[in-house]
Amino acid sequence: MSINKYNEVEALTRLKNGDEEAFAVIYSRYAEILWSFLEKFNLSTPDVEDSIQTTFVKVWENRQNIDTQKSFKNYLITLAKNDIYNKVKRSIIEKKYLNDIIPSNSEFDNSKELNFILLRILNQLPEKRARVFKMSRLEGYKNDEIAKELGISKSTVENHINNSYSLIKKILKNLGFIFLSYFSNFS
Secondary structure, eight states, X not given: OOOOHHHHHHHHHHHXXXXXXXXXXXXHHHHHHHHHHHHTTTOOHHHHHHHHHHHHHHHHHTGGGOOTTSXXXXXXXXXXXXXXXXXXXXXXXXXXXXXXXXXXXXXOXXXXXXXXXXHHHHHHSOHHHHHHHIIIIISOOOHHHHHHHHTOOHHHHHHHHHHHHHHHHHHHHHTTOOOOSGGGTOO
16 A cells, blocks of 8 residues: 555545554554655664654554644654653753762772662652652651651652652663662662
């Protein structure tokens, strides 16, 4: 099935109904267009490929919402721009955290230095999130006790802990550390 302006509406309608063949046709038609668009941002080849993949995953996941009367190309480009924007934003935030946390040209090869890094990460967290995490993992409080003492719900406590773990794991991974159940020894 080749695609032209006339049968693009048909292909998009079939895509909306979950037709994988129509998705493949649309992908083959628009992947090159997206590639040309993304090249203008001076991205690396893997970043362009990743952005194209992410864009088409979003197309598939949101296929029921495609408006066949509007420009599909503009829709794709908007998705791709949003993906790039989010990646750049995440990268800036990660670099900010890394620059604030880790002195440059440092070697971290023992647990005291890792403790230092973890404390620096915790000091960069929002105050309440850091407090919840420290109470839970460093001071041994149970989630119900933290919730009661801070006047927040137990689910909020759990969210703070999970968000803290996610950020710590991400930063340590970027630094080349393997995140194990380290907090049993963290003091």
